[in-house]
Amino acid sequence: MKTLVIYYLPREESRTKKLLNLFLEIGKFNNFDYLDLNNENIKPLKLNDLIKRDNYIMNNDFSDPMFNYAKEFIKYDNIIIACPFWDLSFPSIIKIYIENICVNNLTFKYVNDRPCGLSKFKNFYFLTTAGGPINENNSASTYLKEISEFLGNGNFHFFYIDKLDIEGININNLFKEKEEELKKYFN
Numbered sequence: 001m002k003t004l005v006i007y008y009l010p011r012e013e014s015r016t017k018k019l020l021n022l023f024l025e026i027g028k029f030n031n032f033d034y035l036d037l038n039n040e041n042i043k044p045l046k047l048n049d050l051i052k053r054d055n056y057i058m059n060n061d062f063s064d065p066m067f068n069y070a071k072e073f074i075k076y077d078n079i080i081i082a083c084p085f086w087d088l089s090f091p092s093i094i095k096i097y098i099e100n101i102c103v104n105n106l107t108f109k110y111v112n113d114r115p116c117g118l119s120k121f122k123n124f125y126f127l128t129t130a131g132g133p134i135n136e137n138n139s140a141s142t143y144l145k146e147i148s149e150f151l152g153n154g155n156f157h158f159f160y161i162d163k164l165d166i167e168g169i170n171i172n173n174l175f176k177e178k179e180e181e182l183k184k185y186f187n
Contacts (some may be wrong), residue, residue: 004075004079005024006081006094007034008038008082008093010091015129018129019128019129022178023125023127029078044096070100074106076119077123079125082126088139090140102147117152124155125157125158126159130163132162145158
């Protein structure tokens with residue numbers, strides 16, 4: 001099974017990167033590709049881009065490079081998005097990436113006035129870390145769960161470590177607890 005790891009980890013000492021590495025190791029993911037959004041020249045869609053994209057979609061022509069992210073996305077069995085939890089959500093580049101992969105008749109289509117995902121992934125994982133407290137039903141995980149349902153028929157999974165900047169918190173203990181949780185999840 002092929003896995004796409006999409007990540008944005010701009011800090012050298014990223015705690016989310018530590019969580020991602022732990023996740024990949026315990027989950028025994030061995031056939032994966034990385035997409036580091038920090039190194040991509042990905043941009044929000046502006047009016048000219050939308051007009052161009054709509055014309056291509058109308059002609060069922062996905063040959064333009066603007067569709068490369070979407071064409072890659074639909075090939076994977078597992079999707080992992082890893083990024084820090086910022087400002088009650090995820091960094092804006094994640095949303096821009098999603099804008100670029102949501103393409104009618106490529107990653108989804110409408111059937112009986114309802115969207116139907118065309119991506120083949122079986123699992124969609126969201127990994128994040130936060131300095132303060134977060135919970136299961138935050139805006140980032142809720143949005144990504146809906147995107148996973150919009151683009152595919154796989155299962156959404158959310159793993160996080162929070163409260164990392166709270167005074168008196170033992171960060172090593174938080175990571176050990178998450179490690180035990182992940183071992184139980186993958187066994």
